[in-house]
Amino acid sequence: MTWKFAARILPNPYFGEYCQKAVSLKLAYLNFPFMIKKITWPTRYTIACVLVGIMVILILVNVFEKLSNSKLDRSIQSIYADRLLPATYLHQISHNLYEQEILATTSSNTEKLQQHRDRIQAIIRDYETTYLTAEEQRYWLQFKSQLNDFYRADAQGKQQELTALQSTLQDLSRLQIGEGQNLKTHSTSLIGSNNLSIQLELALAIILGIVVIILLLKPNKHILNFTAPTVLN
Numbered sequence: 001m002t003w004k005f006a007a008r009i010l011p012n013p014y015f016g017e018y019c020q021k022a023v024s025l026k027l028a029y030l031n032f033p034f035m036i037k038k039i040t041w042p043t044r045y046t047i048a049c050v051l052v053g054i055m056v057i058l059i060l061v062n063v064f065e066k067l068s069n070s071k072l073d074r075s076i077q078s079i080y081a082d083r084l085l086p087a088t089y090l091h092q093i094s095h096n097l098y099e100q101e102i103l104a105t106t107s108s109n110t111e112k113l114q115q116h117r118d119r120i121q122a123i124i125r126d127y128e129t130t131y132l133t134a135e136e137q138r139y140w141l142q143f144k145s146q147l148n149d150f151y152r153a154d155a156q157g158k159q160q161e162l163t164a165l166q167s168t169l170q171d172l173s174r175l176q177i178g179e180g181q182n183l184k185t186h187s188t189s190l191i192g193s194n195n196l197s198i199q200l201e202l203a204l205a206i207i208l209g210i211v212v213i214i215l216l217l218k219p220n221k222h223i224l225n226f227t228a229p230t231v232l233n
Contacts, residue, residue: 062075082131083180
């Protein structure tokens, strides 16, 4: 159906600009598949390259997000397993050392003393299953050496050895806090990277949408801009 045919069947030959636009829109809808064919090969090639490029970037961003999420998950787990738990172990060792020293000075119950020693050894085994930095490893070896000296010391020397043990435990606790802060900073950085990749994906999606809109509207614009001939009675 053309606008000329519409002009002949309507009783008023001057059916107005509104009817012309309505018929033009109908023509644009019917002829849209044929207008796509008018896109030249260089234009199609450029559009294809742009779309493929956007798809490749989206895939790479998605892979980067998965890697970043995996690192973030390991970082969060490390905060608990390698920082929070070891700090608890150090506190338990310190508590058992004090309990053992109090028992040694107030009681001769060797069975209870041995129980505290066994608890300390069990905590030591748990602590050594966690991740230790090179500096933490150095302080830990120093602590174990001081612990052996504490067990071998006589009543007068135990207080001095206990003070040295507590000092080393405090150094280990300080290192735990520092490493925990490093993990927190690393996790914050990973979250920032994820937010940036999400914004990039959003921008690429907008660009892709604009390209699609241009492809859809450009042929219609070409059709709608034709000048209708004068309607004759």
